[in-house]
Amino acid sequence: MVNKLTLSLIQKAHKNHLKWFPTTSIEYCEILSYTLEVPFFFKCDFLQPMGSYCIRGAYFMLSSLDDESRSQTIAIAVDEDQALSFAYVAELLNLAMVLYIHEPEDLTLKGKIAEHKVELKTFPIDANISKISLKESEIMGYLHLNINNSPMIEAANGGSLAIETYDQIPQLRNILLPLSELSLSKGFIHFVRQKHPNCLIYGCCDKKTEKKLPDLDIDDVITVSEKQKEAACIWLLKQHNLIVTPEAASVIAACFSRKLPKLEGVTGTILTERSLPFEKLQRLVS
Numbered sequence: 001m002v003n004k005l006t007l008s009l010i011q012k013a014h015k016n017h018l019k020w021f022p023t024t025s026i027e028y029c030e031i032l033s034y035t036l037e038v039p040f041f042f043k044c045d046f047l048q049p050m051g052s053y054c055i056r057g058a059y060f061m062l063s064s065l066d067d068e069s070r071s072q073t074i075a076i077a078v079d080e081d082q083a084l085s086f087a088y089v090a091e092l093l094n095l096a097m098v099l100y101i102h103e104p105e106d107l108t109l110k111g112k113i114a115e116h117k118v119e120l121k122t123f124p125i126d127a128n129i130s131k132i133s134l135k136e137s138e139i140m141g142y143l144h145l146n147i148n149n150s151p152m153i154e155a156a157n158g159g160s161l162a163i164e165t166y167d168q169i170p171q172l173r174n175i176l177l178p179l180s181e182l183s184l185s186k187g188f189i190h191f192v193r194q195k196h197p198n199c200l201i202y203g204c205c206d207k208k209t210e211k212k213l214p215d216l217d218i219d220d221v222i223t224v225s226e227k228q229k230e231a232a233c234i235w236l237l238k239q240h241n242l243i244v245t246p247e248a249a250s251v252i253a254a255c256f257s258r259k260l261p262k263l264e265g266v267t268g269t270i271l272t273e274r275s276l277p278f279e280k281l282q283r284l285v286s
Contacts, residue, residue, distance in 0.1 A: 005151040007194050010159030010187060013060045013152070017160045020059060020092075024048060026168045026268075031239060032255050038174070039266045040255075043165050046244055046274040053157055053184055053272045054085035060156035061147065062089050070095055075142035077129040080104045081245075081273055082147070087116035098142060100133040150183070158187020165268065172199060173265030176251040178272055179205035179213060179221065186216070188270075193217055200263075204254040222260060224253035232256070236271075248272045 002009060024047045032040040045053040062074075073096040078086055083101050090097040098119045104110070113120045123129055130148065137144035147153050161184065166172060175192065177185050185203065192199050201218040210223055224232075232249035235256075236242040251269040254260060 002151050002155075005154050005159075005187065005190055007191065009151060009155040010163065010191050013056070013156035014160035014163045016060050016063060017056050017156060021048060021055060023164055023168075026165075027240070029240070032252075036255060036260070036263055036267060038263045041169055041266070041268040042240075042242075043161070043168070043268060043270045044242070045161055046242075046248065046271050050084045050088050051274040052081060052085055053161060053181070053270070054082045055088065056156040056160050057147070057150075057153035057183060058082070058085040058089040059092075060160075061145065061150065061152045062086070062093055062095060064152065069143055072096070072143040073098060073140070074145060075100065075133050075137045075140075076145045076147060077101070077133040078147065080106065080109065083109065083120070084112055084116075087113045087118040087120075090118050091116040098133075098136075100129040100136075102127065102129060147183075153183045154187035154190070156187070157181075158184040158189070159191045160187075161270065162188040162191035165270070166196065169266060169268055171266045172196070172268050174200045174202065174263050174267040176202050176204055176222075176254055176267070176269040177218070178248055178250050178270065179203040179216070180209050180247040180250065181272055182214070184270070184272060189217055202254065202260065204250040206250065220261070222254040222257060224250050224257055228253040228257065242271065243274050244271050245273045248274075 024045045027042040027044055029040045029042060048055045075098045076086060077100040080101055083099050086099060100121050102125045103122045110120055134144050177188055179185055189201060192201060203218045203221045207223050210221055229246035229250050232252035233246050236244060236249060236252060248271055
């Protein structure tokens with residue numbers, strides 16, 4: 001596997017993605033354009049298959065395996081929001097796979113994973129699923145793939161998304177990124193700094209996430225509360241009929257936080273995921 005994030009890897013990931021998956025749409029937001037006094041656009045990447053940008057990294061990594069690797073059972077420890085994308089791609093490529101995740105918040109996830117003929121193993125939230133998956137792979141003879149800090153995942157999840165965004169909005173001068181999704185952020189930032197160094201990047205997250213952030217080449221971090229993220233979810237639903245997760249909505253919460261500096265030029269953000277459990281959505285709108 002590749003061990004360094006580069007512009008050429010990002011370009012390769014983008015070409016790979018276009019073979020199978022759609023270019024997601026751009027949506028102009030009149031209200032935020034008025035509020036921020038700049039043209040404001042959403043990049044709706046939650047419209048990817050399985051409702052998440054994660055399909056980009058899953059497909060790039062798994063489709064890049066050689067024939068010998070594809071013939072083995074593949075074991076991967078993933079976050080809940082990545083699981084469905086990896087299961088979907090495994091079925092698409094006819095791969096045998098075991099996914100290791102923490103007990104999911106979405107009670108329907110297990111059934112959805114099973115539909116893709118992928119084995120799912122769940123563990124308590126404090127379990128080290130990376131170590132568990134590695135140990136079981138050694139015992140069972142699985143091919144263990146580590147997706148943490150993977151340049152391939154970062155190139156596809158963020159880098160290919162950045163190329164697509166700039167192809168659609170070439171005049172983009174400011175970008176708001178959700179920092180809870182580091183594979184997206186790292187790849188997106190790398191592309192922007194290489195190809196559009198004058199673009200200003202504002203990372204958006206809650207304070208808990210901010211404390212865990214690695215060193216990122218961004219212009220500022222805009223922190224928002226859980227209540228602000230949830231309010232942004234409801235705002236998107238009411239104003240645009242869009243359903244995204246609270247983490248994805250952090251970028252919208254930042255727009256209403258009054259913490260952004262005075263912006264100049266075209267501004268955009270990425271709406272990344274719609275995999276919001278029904279029970280949580282029901283609670284938000286009640």
